Amino acid sequence: MIKKREWALIASLITLLILLITTYTKDGAIQFRRLFNEPPSGANIEDIKGDSLQIYFCPEDRCEDALVSLIANSKKNISVAMYSFTSRDSSTALVDAAKRGVEVRVYLNNDQRNEKYSKAGFLRKKGIPVKLHDHDGLMHNKFAIIDEEIVATGSFNWTASADTRNDENLVLIKNKKASEAYKKKFDALWERERQ
Incomplete structure (x- = not known):
């Protein structure tokens, strides 16, 4: 049997959940409905028959x-959107691809501008x-x-640490x-930047 004190705790937790949802969203009521009644709005791929999925775990799978x-x-x-890009092998592979006539575009987080080992400058010097x-965030x-x-x-x-030290995953x-879904996202990121 649930005691009065436990009911109070449950009620407090539910109230806290509702308060957090309504406080930290632009329209709390809509977000509350979405959270409990609607499916997620992300790209939904229902059938991958005939296609392939490969999963790698680092560092063991290189x-x-x-x-x-x-x-x-x-x-x-090749279109790359990468938070951190310091890998010599991957950047060299992109340069080699560009030399073969492959169109290569790279979109990075802003901190890669001043990151000591970032490949942003190297790629630009090679014409990529x-x-x-x-933007914020x-x-x-x-x-x-x-x-x-x-x-x-x-x-x-795309870093040496991710490949040889960290527990990471790569899904192809x-x-x-x-x-198409990823290309749409990449193009939106690419088009809103001037530099």
Whole structure:
């Protein structure tokens, strides 16, 4: 049997939850309805039949090797949105792809402007367009779209630490709908920046 004190605690927790939702959202009532009654609004890919999904865990799976191979086999274009990008091998692979005629674009979080090991300057010197996120909040995405067919995403930043020390994941998705959703997001990020 639940005691009076426990009921008070449960009621307080529910009240706190409602208060937090209504306080920290622009329209608390709408957000409350969405939270409890509506499905999430993210891109929903219902059928990946015939497509592929590859999952890598670092450091044991050497995520960067999979990435570099993917870049080396690209034919048309590569769009990268990355929070932290300090990897020599991945940046060299992008430069090599650009030399083969692959269109390469890189969008990074703003702190990569002054990061000592950032590859932003190196890529720009090699003629690859690089834009930096110049808005409130972090650009914390970690994804790439290759040939508008394959998405590389996960917790994996393109850094040596992510590849050899951290517990990270890299998911390669070969699916047209997923690629379109990620490309739409990348294009929106890219178009709102001037530099």
